[in-house]
Amino acid sequence: MVGTMQQVVLRRYAQGSPRAEDFALVEGPVPVPGDGEVLLKTLWLALDPLIRFAIDEKRLSGVTQVHPGEVMYGPTVSRVVASNHPGYGVGDVVEDRTGWREYAVVAPDKADWRGPPRKLDPGLAPVSTALGALGMPGQTAHACMIGIGRVQAGETVVISAAAGAVGTLAGQIGKVLGARMVGIAGGRAKCAALLELGFDAAVDYKATDFPDQLKAALPGGADVFVDNVGGEVMLAVLPHLKRGARMPVCGFIAYYGMGMEGPGPDRLPGFFRTIMAKGLEVRGFGGFLVGGQQALDDIAGWMREGRIVTPEAVVEGLAAAPDAFAGVFGGNAHVGKLLVRVAAE
């Protein structure tokens, strides 16, 4: 396996929305596994918005950080191509976070709190779903709707960034639960895709009549607001929440480019006013709150029954990753999970 491989390194910390020029594609030697180590060949790389945290100069506690010159961090699905560890055999397919590179060496017995590479069953579902429905985004959507959102049949749920990996899953889980689902996304194409997925209504936040669309879609208000966005879209939804509404906060793409403060005015007074007047329950989504194995089992079951589909947008080749990742923050047109096919399965 001696040879060279491609990898993407961070050139500089991102300022605001990441740009393709923040990254560089470079060659490096294929690493060699030592005792207890495994050599992985990357098949799939997930371009999660959350990765934005890793490339901020300001460190967020609990988040992996990438410094300029280092290989980019990211969730991956890989095949074992050499193994010096009894738990992993050549040909096994695993999910891990080995980053933007064609090969990586991992030491399963020295894993961090996230655990060693997770072995996948290619017979259960396409292995790429380990980065979406049958992975962290699925667990997040499950917890937002069930564990934290406690969605009941007949309730109304509104979801921002509804066309994303978490949003598309949360919307379909809501339909399984018997809720009325309203999705917010940018552009007509994404809104049409939401209706295809079973959402009862789709609202285009880029449309000039966004406030009217939102009002029309929520005539009786919402019981649950799954927020992935923050910022202006979130502030526009707040007046439509019912008293005592639950609001799981799964992400805040509007704020990813900021540290603790954004340009004024300060919106925190109004947020507190609304929380208080409506008795809202706002629950931040620490990674430690995800739904665990039960969530994966539930979602796998719904997938088998055909009640949940897992849209994916695939970009070909590692060299395309920087552009595609930058596009996430420019409101690109993909629906569902955004993946890079690093190598053919």
Next chain:
Amino acid sequence: MVGTMQQVVLRRYAQGSPRAEDFALVEGPVPVPGDGEVLLKTLWLALDPLIRFAIDEKRLSGVTQVHPGEVMYGPTVSRVVASNHPGYGVGDVVEDRTGWREYAVVAPDKADWRGPPRKLDPGLAPVSTALGALGMPGQTAHACMIGIGRVQAGETVVISAAAGAVGTLAGQIGKVLGARMVGIAGGRAKCAALLELGFDAAVDYKATDFPDQLKAALPGGADVFVDNVGGEVMLAVLPHLKRGARMPVCGFIAYYGMGMEGPGPDRLPGFFRTIMAKGLEVRGFGGFLVGGQQALDDIAGWMREGRIVTPEAVVEGLAAAPDAFAGVFGGNAHVGKLLVRVAAE
């Protein structure tokens, strides 16, 4: 009962912190009760910070509003001095919200959602406690600590505005529950009073070493943060909250003078970042969430057992109300419930 009485009217909407000049003491006729009505003589008037909402030009939904020229709104304890209603007899003592005046007529059968005048048992406790421990502040403190805060023995709780009516009660309820209680208040005198009430530590937010005091008082972080303040004090506490901490928001005196927006920078990005990183549960305290009769029964029981005391600061006479109310927002020195003795019992 024909004659004149004193009352306080609003002269102009408050801008920022209320000032004594926003109010005027005027004479008016003592009202005459009609069919089904009751004439009440005000004994006690509570100067709750929440009244600030009533005198803002911007209306907050669900809040009683007072317009310039109208008599000020406020919670009261009164004696029935004439009755044309079979449910109320002369001499009965009741709790209601009849405002800043010496007499008021009410129609119990036409009460709003808050209900008719609540008859009090003067043998149970001093009737003024109906405006504090045995009224809405007590129910609020109970819900913050038990219903929403779910405080367990051995946990650490931090409370802002701890020397206020809700804070002093919440702190004592926390000690009943076996928690470690840390109070934040302004000035040495208030902090000393908190320790007298049983708080394990008191932190002075006006001291130059406030951040160090806070850090020293919360070496292991806090499981629950009962926030009555918002603003800089709240932002200083956030870094000390544990993962998954509960945060009942009971008030936000720092923001009362603002509408939905305050001067920049925007602190909402940092708030979302913290909520998410720590998996915080933030629960706004709509008035409809208070603990009901069970809360009052619990607190009355703890009062009888001597486990809860109810500090009061009393101002004499209606004419002193405007100054005293303005003082609430200037960080005056009272501890516990701030009351105006409008007439001797």
